Amino acid sequence: MLNMMKTLTACRGISGYEKGVSDKLLMMISPLTDRTWVDPMGSLLALKKGTAPEGERRKIMLCAHMDEIGFLVTFIDDNGFVRVTPIGGINFIAASYATVTFGNGTKGVLVPETGTAPADIKADKVYVDIGAKDKKEAERKVKVGDFCALEGSLTRLCGRRVAGRPMDDRIGCAVLVRIAQLLGETPCRDDVYFVFSVQEEVGLRGARTAAFGISPDIGLVYDVTGTGDSIGAKPMACSVGGGAAIKLKDSSVICDRALAEELAGVAKEKGMKYQFEILAAGGTDTASIQMSGAGVRVGALSIPTRYIHSGTEVLDLNDAEACAALTVAWLTREEKSGGNGTDAEAGAEAE
Ligand SMILES: [Zn+2]
Incomplete structure (x- = not known):
């Protein structure tokens, strides 16, 4: 993860000019997936086909944005x-x-x-x-x-903490690559679409068209989130080193609660560190995916990060690893019968 972040923070790609980042990610993700392509807006997509028979596989979209401010x-x-x-x-x-x-x-x-x-x-x-x-x-x-x-940078701090930029959202991109690596060892039944989206920082734009193209059953987003653990920070029950942050809400989206609970359930069962995230201000691609097509069940696993959008952002690589591990545990969990059992449950709860 550290080496991946060294590579990804070294390339510059502001919104609308993500090609340099996309080229690097293509080299990382293509050996791990079955197919890769770039959509008309410039988002990089990769598909890892599931092991279930055709027609029984759900489409899971995992998304992180490539662009930086x-x-x-x-x-x-x-x-x-x-x-x-x-x-x-x-x-x-x-x-x-x-x-x-x-x-x-x-x-x-x-x-x-x-x-x-x-x-x-x-x-x-x-x-x-x-x-x-x-x-x-x-x-x-x-x-x-x-x-x-x-300028990009990456400095190692105590333990597995790092400082630098742009953590937002190269760390999410690194988590997606890590998930693809882990799925190579533990295959999953469903089709997994990896989306490295463009133009998130200017209005969650690339994820919208990518989701329209995929029409996923479930969308999960990987991005940084604020924390309440630095001096003078607004009170917030989310901290660096506290594990994967399962988003319940930010100012752009209210996540699918059943999906968030399901993720928390898997984390609990596997003894993985997690926390819930309620972000008062700030939006993510999660909102665009949720409102694409006829609507999509969405969640997000955030990486707690201090000093977001400053010149130097601080996070703990263990939290990023936790996001990847939790996703793979959720994707490959045994009690899942494949098909759309969870969708039916969510429908019932919505009534
Ligand atoms: Zn971001």
Whole structure:
């Protein structure tokens, strides 16, 4: 998992420009699955066929987003300073004076205009200094429409904790690859679709079309979630190192409760660490999948992460491993008769 994260945090791919991440993930996932393809929006999909006879296999969609927050170049001034517009919810105060990397490898520093009060550091008050002496030199390196993002990093902390970026949501992508690896050892009856979605950070977009294309019976999303365990954090019963966080709700979705309980039941039975997640603010692809087609039963296994959308996010790789292990235990659990027993139960409960 650590090596995978080193590779995935080293590539830059802001919303709409995920190709670099997609290419890396394709190399990781294709040997582990039966078929891979890229949909028209750019999401990477892979299918691992189940062992049950045709017609008895459910379609399970597992989804994590490839894109990260970043910037697009809007203007280069006469002095060679580069103005940018944000893509996704960037915390400009946290990102100030951080190194940014452009798609072609050019580096720069994101700087607030001198004298700007911290509260006023917004998109129109920052620029990127790439060290160019004038507009001409800057334009040889960067042009309007190019993207850049805060430089990727990964640092090991105590135990299996790591700091860096973008954990959101390369850690979810790594969990999907880990699940595919584990399913190689323990096959499952159902068809499992791995979806590495695009454009999550700008409105949960890629997951919507991918889900429409698959029309899954169940969708599970893997993404970071906030925690209540750092100094000054809002009270929240979710902590780094507390295990897989089974989402009940965020501001975009109310998850299928029966599915969440089922996941918790499997975790309990197997003695796996888990916690429930109720996230006050923030949305995930879970919502897009839920509302695709005629509606889909959805859940999410989140990786508790501190300082989300800042320049450095902190998480525990054991929590990510727990998300993968719980998913595989759920997918391969014995009491499942295949077919649609759980769907019928959920229908009955809904009445
Ligand atoms: Zn995310």
